[in-house]
Amino acid sequence: MRIFIGFLAGSAIGCAMWLLGTPEQTTSALQYIKPFGDLLVSMLKMIVVPVICLSLIVGAASLPIQRFGKVGLKVIGWYLLCSFLAAAVGALMATAFNPGSEAALQAWESIASSSQVQEAAQLKAVQAETKQGGILSILLSMFENPFSALSNGNFLAIITFSILFGLALRVLLEGSKEAKQQSALNKLMEMISAGRDIIFKLVDWILEYTPIGVFALSIANFSAYGPKIAGPYVEVTLGVIAGVLVMIFIAYPLLLAVVTKRNPIPIMKIMQEAIITAFITRSSAATLPVSIRVAEDDLKVKNELASFSLPLGATINMDGVCVHLPMFAILAANMFSLDLGFSALVVLVITTVLASIGAGGVPGGSLMLLFIILQAMGLDPTQISIIVALALGINPILDMFETANNVTGDLVCTYAVASTSDLIDKSA
Structure with missing residues (x-):
């Protein structure tokens, strides 16, 4: 409730500053507020x-290997299902709103010709040379020096190493016949679990400041x-928000109703704290501590699943x-006269799902993925950089909605797997 009140009050003050203040006054005030x-x-x-790191190690090491395989496949299967569903919804919304078509095309071209967009395009093009390597680059980034991954925040590499480390620990715990080794492994497991508990105590302290x-x-x-949502941007904004709302208020509740055979509305309401946090922070990773707490304390999902999923x-x-x-x-296709038929849309959906795996749970993580999507459509580097630069103007607002969708999907998939795998703590 305190978070929601803070959101409403902050939104009202922000809108008042947008409507009544000058850009100079807003900038001056934000330098004291934004920190x-x-x-x-x-x-x-x-x-x-x-x-x-600690949650995945404990989660992977806590599940018996045979059960881990079954539950792990369920989790991954659910995530892929929801990603494909979201990409299909996104493609349908994009086709329906058709940004950059007919009269709106001139407005987009006007924005694209501005010096500010051109400068941003050049900057992103330079960054893309080092950061964009396609699907193969994403695959290779999963296997990196774990210490380097920890220091650089390479979440895919951290996840890969943590799961493998936890699985290896579990294999040794189940297979070791030496009492000395068993004792050492159990002590290591206890230490990692204690470290995780300490981190979650820090989470409690931080949430008091939230x-x-x-x-x-x-x-x-x-x-x-707020001022960025103007002119031709309105179409894109409404299209993305409509797609997100379809996922959160229609697709996810229907999936929960079918799988759990329960009324999905109370379940979705329980998730609201994590969803609001995601909306504000624009970061799935930053919201993760709240998501885990909501899953375990409110949805009663057992720790062994929540800490993994x-x-x-x-x-x-x-x-x-x-x-x-x-x-x-779709905007790029309209601007550069590309013909996107049904087969091209199918390829777009598949490419979007594969590219999304490398988004990372950080604010604005989707921007660099546009290079992968647009490159697959056959655009040249200049055209790609212009579209990405155009996206910069609206991304902060869209990012709020898409991050809320990301976290909702994580919790829905986790609860669905828990319900079908007897991993709901009914005694709690």
Whole structure:
């Protein structure tokens, strides 16, 4: 409730600043307000890496190997199902709204010709040379020096190493016949579990500050980025938001109703704290501590699943990204006269899902993925950089909605797997 009040109050003040203040006054005020919001995101990011690492190791090491395989496949299967569903919804919304078509095309071309967009395009093109390597690059990035991955925040590599480490620990625990080794392994498991508990105590402390951070972030988002939703951007904004709302209010409840045979509305309501946090922070990874707490304490999902499924979902399950990316793909097709038939849309959906795996749970993580999507459509580097630069103007607002979608998808998939795998703590 405190978080929600902070969000409403901050949004109201931000909108008032947008409507009544000058850009100079807004900038001057934000330099004192925004640091309080940035502090919240920084504190959450401070604990993200240890939360992911320790939670995944404990989660993978706590499940018997045979059961881990079955549950692990269920989790991954659910994530892929929801990602494909989100990409299909995104493609349908993009086709329906058809951004950049007919009269709207001239407005987009006018924005694309501005010096500000051209400069941003050049900057992103330079960054893309080092950061964009396609699907193969994403695969290779999963296997990296674990210490380097921890320091650089390479979430895919951290997840890969943590799961493998936890599985190896479990294999040794189940297979070792030496009492001395068994004792050492059990002590290691206890130490890792204790480390995870310490991190979650830090989470509790940080969450006490959350309403203040949310208040400041809301003011910053609605005062600084509100004016960006104007002119031709409205079409893209409405299309993405419509797709996200379809996923959250229609697709996910229907999936829960079919799988759990229960009324999905109370279940979705329980998830609202994590969804609001995701909406404000624009980071699936930064929201992860809240997601785990909601799953275990409120949804009663057992720790052995929540500590495995949610960190995994924060990196590879990007349903909001899957809704978002097709919108700019259709815009690119209209701007550069590309013919996207049914088969091209199918390829777009598949490429979007594969690319979303590398989004990373950080604010704005979907922007660099546009290079992969647009390159697969056959655009040249200049055309690609222009579309990405155009996306920069609206991304902060879209990112809020797509991150809320990402976290909702993580919790829905986790609860669905828990319900079908007897991993709901009925005694709690």
